[in-house]
Amino acid sequence: xxxxTDPRDPTQLVHQRRPFPxxxxxxxxILWTILGWLRFNQALQNRALVQAYAxxxxxxxxxxxxxxxxxxxxxxxxxxxTRTSWARLIIAIDAVLYPALYWMERLxxxxxxxxxxxGHLCWPSPCYGWVWFVGAC
Numbered sequence: 069x070x071x072x073t074d075p076r077d078p079t080q081l082v083h084q085r086r087p088f089p090x091x092x093x094x095x096x097x098i099l100w101t102i103l104g105w106l107r108f109n110q111a112l113q114n115r116a117l118v119q120a121y122a123x124x125x126x127x128x129x130x131x132x133x134x135x136x137x138x139x140x141x142x143x144x145x146x147x148x149x150t151r152t153s154w155a156r157l158i159i160a161i162d163a164v165l166y167p168a169l170y171w172m173e174r175l176x177x178x179x180x181x182x183x184x185x186x187g188h189l190c191w192p193s194p195c196y197g198w199v200w201f202v203g204a205c
């Protein structure tokens with residue numbers, strides 16, 4: 069056992085810790101990927117329930133969107149874990165795709181006719197998130 073005052077062994081690799089914003093991006097990608105796979109799984113398991121309350125096209129969209137959300141995050145997570153040079157590009161693409169898919173759903177599928185339209189208040193949030201997300205890289 070080595071003491072803390074002993075010099076470091078030059079043959080051992082030094083693993084630098086990721087900056088805090090990159091750790092947040094990593095955990096956020098893990099969350100989005102897991103939620104995508106959960107959505108995919110639940111859409112497959114509850115097909116009859118979804119089709120009883122919505123059109124069959126909505127079920128197909130839910131399966132496809134869950135699969136897409138689950139697959140989009142995997143290359144970025146792999147790139148972050150292996151610290152590759154292309155990870156920044158993939159994260160930037162993910163930073164555009166995740167909010168785009170969310171807003172496409174919100175505007176075209178889940179719009180409630182009885183609610184007040186407050187979409188103009190919600191648009192800045194993904195924009196700020198995207199700037200922070202890409203800026204962290």
